[in-house]
Amino acid sequence: MWLTIDLTSDVPIYTQIRNGVIEGILAGELVHGESLPSVRQLAGDLGINLHTVNKAYGVLKQEGFIQVHRKKGAVINSPESYRADDTYYARLRKELAPLIAEARCRGVGIDDFLDICGRIYDDFEKETRRNDDG
Amino acid sequence: MDNAIMLFTILISYLAIAGTFALFPYVSRRTVIFGVSVPEDVYRDPRVKSLRGTYRNGVLIAGAVFVAAQALLYYLGGLTEDAQAIWLSVLIAVNLCVNGAVYLRAYNGMKRLKEAEGWNKNAPQLVTVDTGFRRKKSMVSPLYFVSHLVLIAGTLIVSLTRYDSLPAMIPTTYDTAGNVVGWMEKSYKAILIMPGIELFMTLIMLFAYYMIAKSRQQIDPANREASLRRNMVFRRRWSAFTVYGGLLMAAVFALVQLTILGILDQGVTLILSLALPVVIIAAVIALAVTTGQSGSRVKAGAGEYPPAKKAAVREDDSNWKYGVWYYNPDDPSLFVEKRVGIGWTMNWARPLAWVIIAGILALVAGSLVLSFSLGK
Numbered sequence: 001m002w003l004t005i006d007l008t009s010d011v012p013i014y015t016q017i018r019n020g021v022i023e024g025i026l027a028g029e030l031v032h033g034e035s036l037p038s039v040r041q042l043a044g045d046l047g048i049n050l051h052t053v054n055k056a057y058g059v060l061k062q063e064g065f066i067q068v069h070r071k072k073g074a075v076i077n078s079p080e081s082y083r084a085d086d087t088y089y090a091r092l093r094k095e096l097a098p099l100i101a102e103a104r105c106r107g108v109g110i111d112d113f114l115d116i117c118g119r120i121y122d123d124f125e126k127e128t129r130r131n132d133d134g
Numbered sequence: 135m136d137n138a139i140m141l142f143t144i145l146i147s148y149l150a151i152a153g154t155f156a157l158f159p160y161v162s163r164r165t166v167i168f169g170v171s172v173p174e175d176v177y178r179d180p181r182v183k184s185l186r187g188t189y190r191n192g193v194l195i196a197g198a199v200f201v202a203a204q205a206l207l208y209y210l211g212g213l214t215e216d217a218q219a220i221w222l223s224v225l226i227a228v229n230l231c232v233n234g235a236v237y238l239r240a241y242n243g244m245k246r247l248k249e250a251e252g253w254n255k256n257a258p259q260l261v262t263v264d265t266g267f268r269r270k271k272s273m274v275s276p277l278y279f280v281s282h283l284v285l286i287a288g289t290l291i292v293s294l295t296r297y298d299s300l301p302a303m304i305p306t307t308y309d310t311a312g313n314v315v316g317w318m319e320k321s322y323k324a325i326l327i328m329p330g331i332e333l334f335m336t337l338i339m340l341f342a343y344y345m346i347a348k349s350r351q352q353i354d355p356a357n358r359e360a361s362l363r364r365n366m367v368f369r370r371r372w373s374a375f376t377v378y379g380g381l382l383m384a385a386v387f388a389l390v391q392l393t394i395l396g397i398l399d400q401g402v403t404l405i406l407s408l409a410l411p412v413v414i415i416a417a418v419i420a421l422a423v424t425t426g427q428s429g430s431r432v433k434a435g436a437g438e439y440p441p442a443k444k445a446a447v448r449e450d451d452s453n454w455k456y457g458v459w460y461y462n463p464d465d466p467s468l469f470v471e472k473r474v475g476i477g478w479t480m481n482w483a484r485p486l487a488w489v490i491i492a493g494i495l496a497l498v499a500g501s502l503v504l505s506f507s508l509g510k
Contacts, residue, residue: 044467
């Protein structure tokens with residue numbers, strides 16, 4: 001999987017790594033049982049601090065996307081282990097709230113907002129299908 | 135040393151020093167010119183072209199002066215053999231220093247140009263990696279090194295079985311006419327020198343192989359597919375060089391040992407040992423020109439090269455002192471690709487880099503001391 005990090009971005013690097021891995025799973029580029037590079041390896045390839053990668057893997061582990069074996073390192077989990085549960089729905093609601101607040105504040109109606117959401121869903125869908133075909 | 139060998143040594147060192155230095159700007163990555171990172175299209179800027187020309191002429195002229203000085207010293211001086219060898223190394227050192235100064239001028243010129251033009255100033259700093267890179271087999275198999283070990287073991291076995299039948303003095307040096315000019319008293323130490331050199335060469339090549347294998351992947355974010363393929367070709371070819379180049383060197387030293395043991399005629403060995411550095415240098419230059427740093431000169435296939443987005447390359451000039459020494463405490467990588475010329479270097483912010491270099495120096499010093507203690 002390709003992982004691109006923008007070092008000048010406001011988004012923290014560990015979040016970018018986390019997002020990249022999740023998008024890789026969604027796109028089918030990272031499948032159940034596949035191992036990610038070791039913390040040292042990935043940090044070396046990206047030329048960034050070990051702690052940053054460690055933190056990203058920590059978050060991914062906590063969210064159920066990866067498992068960290070003592071021997072095999074970080075391995076992509078089975079889809080069951082990260083399927084949305086009550087905790088996730090609670091977090092989703094919490095994270096969406098400020099986005100919706102700002103959107104409403106700026107006069108974006110619910111239809112427009114849902115339309116945008118729909119489009120983003122479609123984009124990911126297309127990418128996933130493209131990867132399945134190729 | 136006789137005339138032919140002396141002339142040969144001078145020419146080889148010219149080829150090795152002036153030739154490789156002159157090639158640097160043409161085989162480096164296009165996004166790094168004289169150790170300064172710039173957008174890709176800057177390579178063709180007329181001012182940059184003229185910097186390259188000045189640099190190339192500088193090192194070629196310095197090299198020519200070096201050859202002339204060597205020849206003059208040799209033909210007019212009437213120096214002893216030891217003095218010649220010392221002069222040769224002194225002049226090589228001076229030549230390297232002059233080349234360093236010529237480079238530094240180009241580096242400073244490039245830095246000023248970048249500052250004035252504001253190149254890469256507000257460019258995004260992207261880093262791209264392929265998370266499956268280590269599973270892709272880009273290196274030749276390390277198992278090939280077993281053949282080197284077999285060769286060394288073979289040399290050792292032959293040497294030890296021949297030991298009893300050797301004369302009390304064994305010939306070690308010949309001139310081009312085939313006369314013996316150097317002798318050594320027979321001892322186990324004396325016949326272990328050549329296998330020792332074979333082992334040393336093999337270890338150095340094995341280290342180089344390891345360095346290539348462990349070094350960081352170098353992907354151009356604006357051109358990831360093509361640069362990934364280039365990077366893999368680059369690793370494959372140079373790892374093959376460590377294997378076959380190492381085997382070739384070990385084989386020539388094995389032949390030298392067979393000559394010392396009186397099994398092989400010295401004529402063939404002499405030609406082979408003179409040809410060895412030529413072949414190695416030629417191979418290095420050929421690889422450098424056809425592959426380029428990071429595989430930058432490898433054709434990734436027609437139409438494979440999409441128009442690159444401008445300057446998406448990571449701007450880390452401040453971690454590269456003079457564009458040559460990499461010092462980045464935040465980077466856990468030990469081995470990285472060089473920015474000037476071809477090959478790999480170490481991250482000097484990692485203590486292990488210093489341990490490794492001290493280890494190599496200790497090995498070299500140790501073998502020098504050993505060879506002096508045995509006499510010439």
